[in-house]
Amino acid sequence: MVLPESTVKLGTSKSCIRELAAYGAVRKAEIGAENVFDFSLGNPSIPAPDCVNETIAELLKGDSVELHGYTSAAGNDSLRKAIADDLNARFGTHMEAGLIFVTVGCAGALAISFKATLLPGDEVVALAPFFPEYKVYVENAGGTLVTVQPREGDFQLNLEGLEAAVTERTKAVIINSPNNPSGVILSAESLTELAQVLHTAEAKYGHEIFLICDEPYRELAYDGQEVPCVFHFYENTILCYSFSKSMSLPGERIGYIAVNDRMPERSLVFTSIQGAARSLGYVNAPSLMQRVIEKCLGATSDVSKYKENRDLLVDGLRAMGYQCVKPDGAFYLFVKSPIPDANVFSEHAKKYELLLVPSDDFGCPGYVRIAYCVSRDMIERAMPHFKQLAIEYGLTK
């Protein structure tokens, strides 16, 4: 049977994250869930803010036909306006409802954004480490992903690496801040340098280069850290957002695309986004959730728990000799593997029932990702196991 090679391959190869999670499920069944330290998945462990379920209960009293009916393809106008107003109030932008396209989660937003902008042969530069599915969405749109390694030490922009990667074929750069898997927030300095490189390249090659920003972790920033608003740094910016992490609604698939109000051809780009969504089979984002988000905009889950987890892990692991950058946001810790091959290290950590995702698929080998959107209790119980692992690798005594 002749089927497309790409989809068969994608359907066969699980991501290493999902594979480790599947191993975890089996292991938990074998030895008890309390004995497995599963740091594999970025599935929020904190409930949605109360207003979510309260709003759902309230909406059920209204007209069922309207509540569950089609919305326009870009989303309800009132929601789109609320999102634009929210961005304006928080970031001093001049967004309008017409620049907001409500999506089926951030994955939908990203797949649509690449489909709307890429022509076959176009290249997309991704700043590593990055979410592995970028490659899938870029290739679906006929493009190729090119990787730039982060700056040694702090995981900020590697300026020389970026300059070398941006060529005549570059149509877009994708960034993710706060970052999965490093937790690093790209600084204003990094964004300024990034914009300079792109402005120079646009002038040199005579075509636009889009900056696509994947920001599902925008509201997960700790210690008063600000996530700079990318719209102010670069005109041709497309923002992809999701309520999955900030409101703990990952299964409900609700997010949006926002096209920078300062993008010269924003209207044409928005048109292409509408067409791309249609071609990928998206009719509208889930209607009940659209109404929930409209009412709850601005609310977030109690993310202070994630900060506590971060501190516990960073302090604890560093004391054991592990190396990591302290994450400013998101809920991931990126720990340097004590040996060059992080796959071997991850495999070995299973001996201590520690499930740590090796970083190769994030485009940045030699690390493991620890998702700390878990219970504090599990982290505390995991610590002696991390210690034994550290001893085995000679990191501590």
Next chain:
Amino acid sequence: MVLPESTVKLGTSKSCIRELAAYGAVRKAEIGAENVFDFSLGNPSIPAPDCVNETIAELLKGDSVELHGYTSAAGNDSLRKAIADDLNARFGTHMEAGLIFVTVGCAGALAISFKATLLPGDEVVALAPFFPEYKVYVENAGGTLVTVQPREGDFQLNLEGLEAAVTERTKAVIINSPNNPSGVILSAESLTELAQVLHTAEAKYGHEIFLICDEPYRELAYDGQEVPCVFHFYENTILCYSFSKSMSLPGERIGYIAVNDRMPERSLVFTSIQGAARSLGYVNAPSLMQRVIEKCLGATSDVSKYKENRDLLVDGLRAMGYQCVKPDGAFYLFVKSPIPDANVFSEHAKKYELLLVPSDDFGCPGYVRIAYCVSRDMIERAMPHFKQLAIEYGLTK
């Protein structure tokens, strides 16, 4: 700015249905909603069955993290099993959970199915009249849509037309029964003939040809009419279903793909479906709605109202001299335009505030589609306007 031609074009050209609906919205604001007879949209007018909102209210009492969390990409196993069991109980199939992929609506199911099966250059044969977005999804997967006109008079299979359209390049045939826009249910005889043509072509050309069945209207069949289960007629069948119409949940985007348990390479095809869903940016179908469907499976909205509407329209319009096939299912009436160009007729009907969708985009020119998922009251008030239109075209006195 260089953007993909296809997505810009798709984003610019509204479907004729959406265009007419937009005109209707403006017109209602001008002269009052009660004075516009809007038959443009297939948006259910009957509420969801009570169990939907009851189940949502019940689910809100449970664990929020689990309720709104990620599910596996193919959907919750318990829902997949429930769907397989439901199909088995009703149609005598031998489906298993592993052959069910829960989707973001039927549009998602169709886009995924084409992406999972088509290679560039492949052709898909569509039996006209058909839902215009088929062309969009087929072209997104690199294929080309080829159209077969229906049999004159009863809109059943045009055997000669199909035989001429199926060639070495044919990778799939897409059917939709009960049909949008004709309301016709493909008979067991038509399906038998169709299967024969495809079996012959598979043997002749030495490769599989998929039958993709778009069945969102399966539960909307009147007068005790049965919708034959296509799995029994043809092995290489992929079924695309949605709860949009049967449960009046079009905005919630929940449906499924079912791969025939008798398909020899069902496992490989399912793998490709999983990969295709990933590449189009689908992570999982909305999680709350997955749980709702699992509890409510088998419930339907009170579709008897649609039957009343159908009878009112068919009897009324025929008495005025209009020609139409009496629909056995769905909620559309396909009326022959009294002049060859249905666009001109549709435009002219606006004079009487009647919004009727011209059929060109359905691949079957010369008709208008009347969506009768509206209030009975509106149909009754529209009748004198249909009469005047009929008089103007000399159909009646």
